[in-house]
Amino acid sequence: MRRSAHFLAVISMVMLSVMPVFSASWKQCNGTPVSPKYQPMGISWDLCSMPEGSPQLRAFFSALYEVRHYVNALGFGAGFQRIHNGRCLIEHDNDRSDVAVVNRSDIDGRLGLTMTETDGCNFSWEEERIITADVMIASDLDFQRADESTVITRAPAGTKIGALVMLHEVGHALGLDHSNGFAVMRDGLGARAPFVGMTPGSGGLSSELTGDDVLGISRIYGYDPRYRNLFVSSQLLRNGSLVNNNIDPTNGDNIHPDPLLVCPGDRINFYATVGNDSSTRENTQVAVYADADPNAYYFPTSGALAVFNLSLGRGEHSFPVQFTVPASMPPNLTQNVFVSIPSTNPFDRKGYDNAARSRLRIRRKPGC
Ligand SMILES: [Zn+2]
Incomplete structure (x- = not known):
């Protein structure tokens, strides 16, 4: 595993609380x-x-x-x-x-x-x-x-x-019937479908049930599954549509250029999505990091671009995140932006869905 981008950490500790939308349905x-x-x-x-x-x-x-x-x-x-x-x-x-x-x-x-x-x-x-x-x-x-x-x-x-x-x-x-939520049960491809980050070689196919789907299961079967899992996705719901998270919340959710040319000190905004499949409220850290290797799935113990504390109930939780481009950003290297949670949370049943690569890629602008 390459860890080519060990940026200076910009740590911000924020307790976020967001309300998910559920629309699971069943026959x-x-x-x-x-x-x-x-x-x-x-x-x-x-x-x-x-x-x-x-x-x-x-x-x-x-x-x-x-x-x-x-x-x-x-x-x-x-x-x-x-x-x-x-x-x-x-x-x-x-x-x-x-x-x-x-x-x-x-x-x-x-x-x-x-x-x-x-x-x-x-x-x-x-x-x-x-x-x-x-x-x-x-x-x-x-x-x-x-x-x-x-x-x-x-x-x-x-x-x-x-x-x-x-x-x-x-x-x-x-x-299960169709859902308009952040769910595998979204109806047809016109409604788009979410993928979940999964470590290559883990056997995961980037497809798994989400909190919305599991809510539907709990209603059909009359019990709440005890299986607890957090995951990271590179998509989010905006106004009922599923979109990639490489959009700028400070600029009307416009899609960032690819790659986004940046200079040290620039503040970059996009979205992070963390999902909770169970009804148990969970606490976890969330990190944003950049790596030239598109398969660099890990939780950065150093060099994170941003770190948050998140407390989340069941569902998909998407929120704007900001990081500052560090002075150590190497030239001539396009880097992928990742969002991850630690694989050490003891309640978290699937470690291989804890990091997801965004479509957002950054590259140092020549001359800065
Ligand atoms: Zn269907």
């Missing part, structure tokens, strides 16, 4: 949330469209492990394979929940589709339960690890959004 029948009838509901995977060892299958296992951090309503089924005339076959209404990768045209041009079969909601005294859920994901998506510094605004073929769509669809199998 209901007569006021009762709809969830799988027999839990855990095992989901089997199509080894024809998602072969052993493929990134598609890894995305599915990652999504299932992720939801099982919070609720045991879904479980592992088995691999299956049916091939007819050289084509992968998947079937619905066969009393089994399946996940498969399919042609986008087979799911009406969507990125993903989850077909749930329920026992119905016909009478006012009834509860409705999910019997099976078949999850289908468009085959032209890229299932490799995504870049957390870039908010996805649309999904052309190849966009690294496969793992996020997989998690979103598995969320539907849980009973």
